[in-house]
Amino acid sequence: MLDKIKSTLRLVLPFMKTKHFWKHFGLVILFYLVMVFATILYLDFATNHGEKIAVPNLVGMSGEKAKKRIESLDLTYQILDSIYDPKLPEGTVVEQLVEPTSLSQVYVKSGRIIGLRLSKKSQLVEMPSLLHKQIQFAQSILEQRGLRFIIQYQPTAEANGSVLDQRYKGRRIKEGERLPIGAVVTLIVGQNNEGEPIALPNLLGLTMSEARYIFDTLGVSSYSFICPDCLTSQDSAVARIFSQSPEYIEGTTVFKSTQFILSMEKGGDGQNP
Numbered sequence: 001m002l003d004k005i006k007s008t009l010r011l012v013l014p015f016m017k018t019k020h021f022w023k024h025f026g027l028v029i030l031f032y033l034v035m036v037f038a039t040i041l042y043l044d045f046a047t048n049h050g051e052k053i054a055v056p057n058l059v060g061m062s063g064e065k066a067k068k069r070i071e072s073l074d075l076t077y078q079i080l081d082s083i084y085d086p087k088l089p090e091g092t093v094v095e096q097l098v099e100p101t102s103l104s105q106v107y108v109k110s111g112r113i114i115g116l117r118l119s120k121k122s123q124l125v126e127m128p129s130l131l132h133k134q135i136q137f138a139q140s141i142l143e144q145r146g147l148r149f150i151i152q153y154q155p156t157a158e159a160n161g162s163v164l165d166q167r168y169k170g171r172r173i174k175e176g177e178r179l180p181i182g183a184v185v186t187l188i189v190g191q192n193n194e195g196e197p198i199a200l201p202n203l204l205g206l207t208m209s210e211a212r213y214i215f216d217t218l219g220v221s222s223y224s225f226i227c228p229d230c231l232t233s234q235d236s237a238v239a240r241i242f243s244q245s246p247e248y249i250e251g252t253t254v255f256k257s258t259q260f261i262l263s264m265e266k267g268g269d270g271q272n273p
Helices: 002-016 019-046 063-072 135-144 208-218 233-238
Strands: 076-084 093-096 113-120 124-126 148-155 163-168 178-180 184-191 197-199 223-226 240-245 253-255 260-265
Touching (some): 063 076, 063 113, 135 184, 208 233, 208 260
Antiparallel strands (some): 093 113, 197 253, 240 260
């Protein structure tokens, strides 16, 4: 093995001393140096090495102004989403993905995407299906979702106070359609021969005579009082209502023919036990 190595060296060493060897060796080294230098130049160009662009604070700007500012710096933008904020003009930048602080500046390279979140005035909610629901229930659901409503009565053979149709800006609106908070929904409510609608009175805490006075004023004639512990007429006179059916919900309407059932107790203060 050692003899083979010596034999090889005897052949190679004389060649390494020739000009021909050093010429080709120099060309190989030069080739590699050129390749390394070209790679560095390419990477420097492709990655914008050493380039620094200060990211401006865009929060509070209008969306259009922010876009022009970004483009003037050779940056790009992307609208991420919109955030409901009734205090700001619609389209105002409320948040940016790359944002400088009061203590430090942020630098990026050209072409960097700056994500923006813009304000919007209207928050949307889904419209529920209120068809064939009683008006009291429908009103409660709409109020929970921040929607307003007006009621239009229409003769019907269905149950009195049943919602026959739901409309928005004159057209029928389906379940799941999105409306801005505060939108006014029109409820078409059925009315048969049970009488005209009236505002549901709040009778909690009233005596029997006080409740009867209100019923007489409203034209309601169908009602009953329940007071299990009222043993004398004097007991009934001082007892107070602690529960009523239909349950009182502010803004609710009922019909004059609605049957009222009023639960009372002696010495009650109108509060549920």
